[in-house]
Amino acid sequence: MSKSQKFQLYDDPAQMEPLLPAEHRMGPLLERSHDLIRKADRLSGWCPSGALPGLRSSLRAMNSYYSNKIEGQHTLPLEIEQALRNDYAQDADKARRQRMALAHMATESQLEALWPAWGGAQVWSVQTVCDIHQDLFARLPEADRQLESPSGPQTLQPGALREREVSVGRHAAPAAAALPAFLARWSSVYSGLRRGELQLVAMAAAHQRLAWIHPFADGNGRVARLHSHLVLGHMGLTNGLWSPLRGFARTHEVYYANLAAADEPRAGDLDGRGNLTESGLIRWIDYVLGVCIDQVDFMSGLLSLGGMKDRMAACLAYEENVVKQGVRAEALRALHYLFASQAELDRADFKAMLGLGERLATAQVSALLKRGLLESDSPHGKLRWGVPQHALRFYFPSLWPEAEAQG
Template sequence: MLYDSVHQFEPLLPSDAAQSPLLSQAHDLARSALLLAGSAVPGELRCLLRSMTSYYSNRIEGQHTRPFEIEQALRRDFSANRELAARQRLAVAHIETEAVLESRYTGADGVRRLYSLDAVQDIHRELFNRLPTEDLNPDAGPVIAPGILRTREVSVGHHIAPAWQAVPTFLTRWAEVYGNTRRGEAALLALAAAHQRLGWIHPFVDGNGRVMRLHTHTLLAALGYTGGLWSPLRGFARSTDRYYALLAAADESRRGDLDGRGNLSQRALVDWIGYVLSVCQDQVAFMSGLLRLGDMERRIAACLAFEEQTLRSGVRMAALRPLHYLFVTDGALERGEFKQMTGLGERTAGSLLRALLQRGLLVSDTPQGRVRFGLPLHALRFCFPALWPEAEVDDGDTQQGGAEA
């Protein structure tokens, strides 16, 4: 079938009756997500979560990068292996793009602008303009033109995407419907459906999946639901087969007279939206549990005990009080203040502070500047167990032949 008319990708949203249970699910998600988004946490945690989201984005695409390799790439230490270096650069590009998009599209105005052809092209351009020419022109596969809509026909699995000349028309209709959805729970249904229908349009020759997921991630942030503390990409990556199966199912034609009134399956669209809402709720619940402040002091203590007793890294348990303070306040301390809070003598406290900086448990912008809570990969298994399991067995200590979890 040739898709060249916008009625061919209806329904863009399920009927009112079909939306009812989804709205109830979205209500629970919105309430718990807003509560989590208001949490005060160290900025270093948000930075680490960007790396984690980038890791999972690569994993969804089957372009695997190890957490330690992403950490190296952020220091501009790229592999000598050409293919691995390309994946590392893509991971860094995702991290940087995510930060830019979250600052560019904020609040109600950001949500409105995200539902536009310009925004879809902007996301694609922002991501792929960060890559060198050799990464955009691979030996196998199409040449990627950042921000440029496709000018040829494509198919994805069993789905034949709309005629390339009709792509702007489909995107205009996509933006009109989802951009005019009322706020609140209905907006969550809209962003889930928009994710699938954007993939159905397939605006670009390549990079559509990444654009779809960045669009959804940025929308959730603009709606105030994430606070930089969670992303559905982690959940998508941990259920990749289901993610792709439900995406493909929602591409299918209507399954008889009881399956809505549009050209495509309403039942499959409902299943897809329910899946997205469930993934988001799972991620919110998981992160809410990890951020229970009553547990943090115990977790930091476990990390310090391992450093002191097993690694003998120079880190001492005396750092617990100031480190916990920095975590719960998301603040910074003068170096003298930090040393005073340890209760140690000046010389011993100075050695401890240097060891904490060397191990990444403290970070500072300058050699003598204020210090903040740090969260290196090797501390994850203590501070945030199971947050990024792949990083727990791929941290700096393991790479250097140190102790393993």
């Protein structure tokens, strides 16, 4: 921080209040939270945990893309796909962004594997926040963790709280020495709330306040978004089928504007009783809940059985008539069954559903596997529905337009 900048350094957790809106202002937010839970439960009920792994894998790649985009570190979907094959760009900066995208995917996957065994206290613990940062940035080589600062270059230490004072825009983050106290207060308040609507309000508020605390030298936004993903998943609401990251990225200017507006000091006696603006925090929470509802509605529409069958037919027609790599329209019935049942099929059963002779059916399975429209864990293993990037524009139009443009 330069000498010309005169910022007050927060050093008392009371200066972070309000952490939640006052009870008399909660009504509309709790109603929106109730709507979100109802819609998300309906979507999760149709597609239980563990089903459609191909879709979940594509969504994880999409989340990493959008997380990079929010940070202004744009990575093309094709570049992420290439990195997954260990094919990195020659350009050093592009390769760094590819590694960041893969690190995000791996950390998201790790959280999804761990959270079923966690209680609420662990989800909201300071250690978990630090562990998210540790897991994410420890996946990067040291060269990718170099930071510029007024006092010279420094290396970002995964999981370590910052030791220097920072300011972001007009916001001077809490003093480094006070970070443990601020984080302890953050954890104590949000972990003590009941599950349900109030915890959704807390998820949104906690995202903003964690960014406000700015506990790490870098990566605070990424950690806040991954923590929100963790809370939503731990509540059983996302089931790997949706994430607010897509909505945040597609409204990134509004995202940052609302995030910053909630940093502002209280604007008079009608703006709550804490040090910071209550109305700004409410607008931020309302924005986050709205983004979540939009994403659930969007995915619910895309996963309708009838609509998916029509889109699969269009995909297969394109494959047969344009791509011409052996995929046939006769695969529709069997592929749609895999999607609708969310199951795996023995190869013999899948081939029987094709209505083709043994030789043609075997060739068809090979073609579908090669194009990623089928997936299997072994050369003779069971088959499941696949969602390659090139099929996104057919299966899930407008879900990831940037990937569709490269399909």
